[in-house]
Amino acid sequence: MTKASAVVLDRVTKRFGNVTAVDSISVDIRDGEFFSMLGASGCGKTTTLRMIAGFEYTTEGVISLGGVHVERIPAHLRNVNTVFQSYALFPHMTVNENIAFGLQMQKVNKSDITKRVAEALAMVQLTGYGERRPKQLSGGQQQRVALARALVNRPKVLLLDEPLGALDLKLRKEMQIELKRLQQEVGITFIYVTHDQEEALTMSDRIAVMHAGKMLQIGSPTEIYERPANRYVADFIGEANFLDGHVSANDGIYTIVTLASGVTLSGIAQHPMHAGAAVTIAIRPEKLRLSVQPTDQLLCLPATVERVLYIGSDTRLTVSLDNGAHLDVWEQNNRSTLDRDAYWQKGERGYVWWTPDNALIMAE
Amino acid sequence: MAMVPSIEAPPDQTQRRNRSLLGLLAPGVLWLLVFFVLPLLIVIVYSFATNGPTGKVIWSFNLDSYRLLLTKDLYYNAYIRSFVMGVETTLICALIGYPLALHMVMAPPARRTVLLFLILIPFWTNFLVRTYAWMLLLSNNGIINSVLVAVGIGKQMLFPSEGAVLVGLVYGSLPFMVLPLYASLSRFDFTLMEAGSDLGASIVQRFLRIMLPLTAPGLVAGSVLVFIPTVGQFVVSDLLGGAKVDMLGNLLQRLFTRSNPPNWPLGSALALVFMALLTIVVVLYFRSTTEEDR
Numbered sequence: 001m002t003k004a005s006a007v008v009l010d011r012v013t014k015r016f017g018n019v020t021a022v023d024s025i026s027v028d029i030r031d032g033e034f035f036s037m038l039g040a041s042g043c044g045k046t047t048t049l050r051m052i053a054g055f056e057y058t059t060e061g062v063i064s065l066g067g068v069h070v071e072r073i074p075a076h077l078r079n080v081n082t083v084f085q086s087y088a089l090f091p092h093m094t095v096n097e098n099i100a101f102g103l104q105m106q107k108v109n110k111s112d113i114t115k116r117v118a119e120a121l122a123m124v125q126l127t128g129y130g131e132r133r134p135k136q137l138s139g140g141q142q143q144r145v146a147l148a149r150a151l152v153n154r155p156k157v158l159l160l161d162e163p164l165g166a167l168d169l170k171l172r173k174e175m176q177i178e179l180k181r182l183q184q185e186v187g188i189t190f191i192y193v194t195h196d197q198e199e200a201l202t203m204s205d206r207i208a209v210m211h212a213g214k215m216l217q218i219g220s221p222t223e224i225y226e227r228p229a230n231r232y233v234a235d236f237i238g239e240a241n242f243l244d245g246h247v248s249a250n251d252g253i254y255t256i257v258t259l260a261s262g263v264t265l266s267g268i269a270q271h272p273m274h275a276g277a278a279v280t281i282a283i284r285p286e287k288l289r290l291s292v293q294p295t296d297q298l299l300c301l302p303a304t305v306e307r308v309l310y311i312g313s314d315t316r317l318t319v320s321l322d323n324g325a326h327l328d329v330w331e332q333n334n335r336s337t338l339d340r341d342a343y344w345q346k347g348e349r350g351y352v353w354w355t356p357d358n359a360l361i362m363a364e
Numbered sequence: 365m366a367m368v369p370s371i372e373a374p375p376d377q378t379q380r381r382n383r384s385l386l387g388l389l390a391p392g393v394l395w396l397l398v399f400f401v402l403p404l405l406i407v408i409v410y411s412f413a414t415n416g417p418t419g420k421v422i423w424s425f426n427l428d429s430y431r432l433l434l435t436k437d438l439y440y441n442a443y444i445r446s447f448v449m450g451v452e453t454t455l456i457c458a459l460i461g462y463p464l465a466l467h468m469v470m471a472p473p474a475r476r477t478v479l480l481f482l483i484l485i486p487f488w489t490n491f492l493v494r495t496y497a498w499m500l501l502l503s504n505n506g507i508i509n510s511v512l513v514a515v516g517i518g519k520q521m522l523f524p525s526e527g528a529v530l531v532g533l534v535y536g537s538l539p540f541m542v543l544p545l546y547a548s549l550s551r552f553d554f555t556l557m558e559a560g561s562d563l564g565a566s567i568v569q570r571f572l573r574i575m576l577p578l579t580a581p582g583l584v585a586g587s588v589l590v591f592i593p594t595v596g597q598f599v600v601s602d603l604l605g606g607a608k609v610d611m612l613g614n615l616l617q618r619l620f621t622r623s624n625p626p627n628w629p630l631g632s633a634l635a636l637v638f639m640a641l642l643t644i645v646v647v648l649y650f651r652s653t654t655e656e657d658r
Contacts, residue, residue, distance in 0.1 A: 088555040090578075
């Protein structure tokens with residue numbers, strides 16, 4: 001059973017002069033979902049978030065919050081709250097005053113404000129910091145105050161604009177877990193904007209990968225990573241090897257592709273493809289294997305080791321095929337130290353192989 | 365919780381630094397001693413002296429001048445008028461200057477530069493000349509009256525008057541209000557206004573609770589820069605008030621130069637009391653406006 005919609009965008013478009021920042025986006029964000037918009041800078045993710053918040057109005061299209069059209073309602077009358085990238089804490093107010101601000105605007109009575117502010121501080125583990133000024137706090141603490149200031153209003157939807165961007169790596173990892181815990185605890189819909197794919201994969205229920213004002217793919221982290229819809233998504237999320245060719249046949253489950261060199265490979269296409277179509281095969285480097293002897297696998301190509309990068313848990317190899325194409329192969333260092341296949345030297349010959357289930361065929 | 369390590373120099377280094385910091389003060393201190401403290405002392409001495417019948421100062425010391433200040437309405441009225449005119453000028457400058465500075469900060473950079481330039485241009489012409497220009501504008505057959513006649517309101521007696529003085533004062537002081545406000549506003553983080561609206565504050569609430577308190581330093585600085593010179597003005601009140609609008613500056617000028625006989629001790633006392641009152645007012649003002657930050 002699907003849950004009710006928290007936010008619905010219907011063909012939302014935003015143009016600044018001649019520039020189309022957001023290009024006819026439609027998405028249905030479910031109640032209680034952790035939804036991320038992931039993309040490089042300039043992809044339209046922040047503009048989309050700002051339209052949901054009400055800082056920008058849509059040029060075209062409809063935004064509904066809990067079933068009500070809000071695209072022409074100003075920000076201060078919308079039941080959403082934002083955690084800003086720069087936190088945007090009021091520097092002339094104490095932590096308590098910052099958190100109380102939204103409640104004061106809603107004319108909540110004083111004793112309730114005091115109680116809810118204390119609860120919010122406890123929720124972000126900052127009890128005792130209420131009388132401090134934002135400047136007296138570390139970046140991570142300011143981040144948590146910003147979170148408390150937004151959540152204390154019990155919004156229907158919380159919008160987060162790269163909230164961890166200014167933190168160092170270790171703190172960022174801690175906050176990722178903390179945010180996810182908070183979201184599950186309060187059950188509020190989170191819409192999260194980030195350019196950090198790992199962040200999006202770790203926290204999200206669903207991710208929208210954005211590029212040039214469009215949502216290229218919307219899906220769970222596994223779907224996005226394991227079944228990228230197109231070459232941009234495959235390339236943007238994680239690493240991938242790409243081989244260009246033409247469809248030569250379909251055998252029901254697998255699609256057969258012939259590369260320019262004449263080599264024939266098979267893989268999985270998400271949509272049926274007709275023979276002759278120009279396609280790209282994408283294979284993640286960790287799904288490739290390199291062995292000394294040819295295997296009985298369907299896909300097995302002779303290759304020469306060009307580069308070996310030992311990074312402890314993995315060995316990252318670059319191999320060249322006989323047609324000159326390069327492939328990245330990540331071998332996990334999980335074999336016996338006596339296993340010959342675990343140690344590769346530059347210039348050695350071997351065989352690259354993979355299972356066709358991991359070769360994704362996508363339209364060019 | 366990560367603590368920011370404090371940067372503290374070892375003691376001997378701190379001492380050496382303090383000494384060289386004092387060195388930086390020397391030129392300023394010297395200048396102020398010779399050109400501020402010394403003249404001030406002279407004025408203080410004069411204020412206790414006695415004025416002779418021909419205006420010659422007699423070196424016999426008493427409180428006569430101060431007694432005169434307290435008893436004569438003329439002086440009391442001049443204080444009140446100067447103060448009221450100063451407050452009015454400051455208020456009007458703030459009401460015109462704040463939106464102007466805000467517009468400049470929010471304008472695209474090219475327009476901002478042009479506007480800043482326009483605000484500074486009047487400084488290139490002598491203030492006296494500009495005040496004369498106002499006399500022409502406001503005179504009975506001036507441009508403003510011509511316009512008033514043309515639109516059917518009819519000729520108004522605009523000048524000389526207290527209103528004309530106020531116009532002249534606001535005109536002359538406006539840049540001193542706009543520039544500190546501009547500096548304050550250009551440091552203001554407008555994301556805070558978005559945060560305010562995100563938390564449900566209307567535009568008025570956002571202005572009063574976020575923008576105004578955070579740009580108060582500019583407003584305070586601008587107000588002081590406008591208020592202090594205004595209360596001591598005598599050129600504008602003389603020219604645009606037709607010598608009928610006496611501000612303190614006019615009285616002072618007369619006591620020292622024109623009146624027959626001159627009265628330097630009384631003038632000195634008038635100036636000193638004025639200075640003391642102004643100091644009290646400005647200190648109180650600073651206190652009341654910066655309280656929140658302490």
